Amino acid sequence: MALTADKTLLVASAGRPTNATLAAAAPFLDPRLPAVELRLDALEEAPELPALRAAFAGRTLLATLRSRAEGGRFGGTASEASALLGAALDAGFDLVDVELQLGGAGLLGLPRERVVVSSHAFERTPDDLEERAARLEATGARFAKLVVAAAGLGDALRLLRLQAARGREGRLAAFGMGEAGLVTRALSPYLGASLSFGAALAPEATAPGQLPAADLLDVYGVGRSRRVEALFALLGGRVSHSLSPAIHNARFEELGLSSLYAPVALSSLATEIGPLREACDELGLPLRGASVTVPFKEEAAAVAGAPGEARNTLLFGEDGAVASANTDRDALLAAIPEAPEDGAALVLGAGGMARSAVEALVARGWRVDLAARTAARAAAIAASCGARVVASPASAGVAYSAIVNATPLGLDVEDSLPCPGTFLGPGVLAVDAPYRPGGTAFARLALRNGSRLVDGFTLLLAQAAGQSALFTGRAATAESLAARLPSRISALFEVSR
Numbered sequence: 001m002a003l004t005a006d007k008t009l010l011v012a013s014a015g016r017p018t019n020a021t022l023a024a025a026a027p028f029l030d031p032r033l034p035a036v037e038l039r040l041d042a043l044e045e046a047p048e049l050p051a052l053r054a055a056f057a058g059r060t061l062l063a064t065l066r067s068r069a070e071g072g073r074f075g076g077t078a079s080e081a082s083a084l085l086g087a088a089l090d091a092g093f094d095l096v097d098v099e100l101q102l103g104g105a106g107l108l109g110l111p112r113e114r115v116v117v118s119s120h121a122f123e124r125t126p127d128d129l130e131e132r133a134a135r136l137e138a139t140g141a142r143f144a145k146l147v148v149a150a151a152g153l154g155d156a157l158r159l160l161r162l163q164a165a166r167g168r169e170g171r172l173a174a175f176g177m178g179e180a181g182l183v184t185r186a187l188s189p190y191l192g193a194s195l196s197f198g199a200a201l202a203p204e205a206t207a208p209g210q211l212p213a214a215d216l217l218d219v220y221g222v223g224r225s226r227r228v229e230a231l232f233a234l235l236g237g238r239v240s241h242s243l244s245p246a247i248h249n250a251r252f253e254e255l256g257l258s259s260l261y262a263p264v265a266l267s268s269l270a271t272e273i274g275p276l277r278e279a280c281d282e283l284g285l286p287l288r289g290a291s292v293t294v295p296f297k298e299e300a301a302a303v304a305g306a307p308g309e310a311r312n313t314l315l316f317g318e319d320g321a322v323a324s325a326n327t328d329r330d331a332l333l334a335a336i337p338e339a340p341e342d343g344a345a346l347v348l349g350a351g352g353m354a355r356s357a358v359e360a361l362v363a364r365g366w367r368v369d370l371a372a373r374t375a376a377r378a379a380a381i382a383a384s385c386g387a388r389v390v391a392s393p394a395s396a397g398v399a400y401s402a403i404v405n406a407t408p409l410g411l412d413v414e415d416s417l418p419c420p421g422t423f424l425g426p427g428v429l430a431v432d433a434p435y436r437p438g439g440t441a442f443a444r445l446a447l448r449n450g451s452r453l454v455d456g457f458t459l460l461l462a463q464a465a466g467q468s469a470l471f472t473g474r475a476a477t478a479e480s481l482a483a484r485l486p487s488r489i490s491a492l493f494e495v496s497r
Contacts, residue, residue, distance in 0.1 A: 002227035012200035015039030023055035035060035042157030049091035063088035117141035150176030167192015234292035239263035297352020310352030327466030332360035342380030349406035350377035411442030426450035
């Protein structure tokens, strides 16, 4: 039976320090977002409730006073909270958030049909998760919201099972914060969550791991009629930065397929893939395939019966069989030309992407040096692929004509360069695996220095085209995948000098 998230109320959350700046956000909100949460606790001045209601006219408006005990800035008493939230209702706000810990079962005396009763645990997923949900629902509030910090896959699966078990009533919304909680933000709406919260404006999240509300709508289908019968996933240690959900979900919708692609943060692919698949089957969202990213590409190969290799794509058969592919290597082969005479290349890193880069370069006739912090892993790759390990590329005495950054350096704006900047000279082929808005420092320097750049976004689209063909059975190109991305997303990843 297909699942949908069309009954979930999608709420765009906004919190700014002044009434003027908060109201000024209104014209920039996606007009398709039906509801807005105003974090009144973020204001550094008294809220101007009628003016705020007017600024967000035409949308369901929720007033929230998040207490310090639950991750906000409100330090007042229950009576003060009651007075302010009551004033918000009088000013025309449609809903108010009342923390169960502050308001008790009486919900501060506010009308239950206009209350979102909430409970937040920022430290961990509590042992009494199910009991907390029951207490929230017992208040009779219109909506019940349970949000906890998810430390790993086990916490995320508990939340999803809880949501599925109670979702039929249509009042509970249960999801997790942090990297491990991302999968719950994507899937809880399909399991009956009454509410879904996203950042009103992309860079201004009001909770850890909060996705942009526009992404919940466009990428994950929250609040609209999108039928889902099967799941595909991104499996990695860090998945929040990835554009893969946007790429693959757009392709599924283009082809009219009842599939959803979601980010799943793991601590070990080898030990957690079994519990994940079992849970997905229980939830009615069988896992059919996955993209694999850092640091699990070699684990993925082992799971698929190819130990000692690297795989970035897994396919799961209904009979339990696991097939695999390496579209990273295909993308690199397409990006790397035949080596010039005595062409020397440097690969930075010792993970699955580094292995794929070495394989592609060797296949194109390059003489390859490999440098990494983990000498033993680098030595194993070099021995199996025909490369040489160098401890210090700067002192190797080699003029490299191609450099591949296969490390994660570049994902964060404060990351250092993975190699000396002088290596990126005119005409040097610079291939960058990481990507980030505006481009990584490596990519930007390569452009400035006149290198021939293959940036991480370009590489991502190239490998995703191969994955998409495996996931859907229909051929795709990098250009066709890019064309389906919302312009607000693709424009962010153009490399600027």
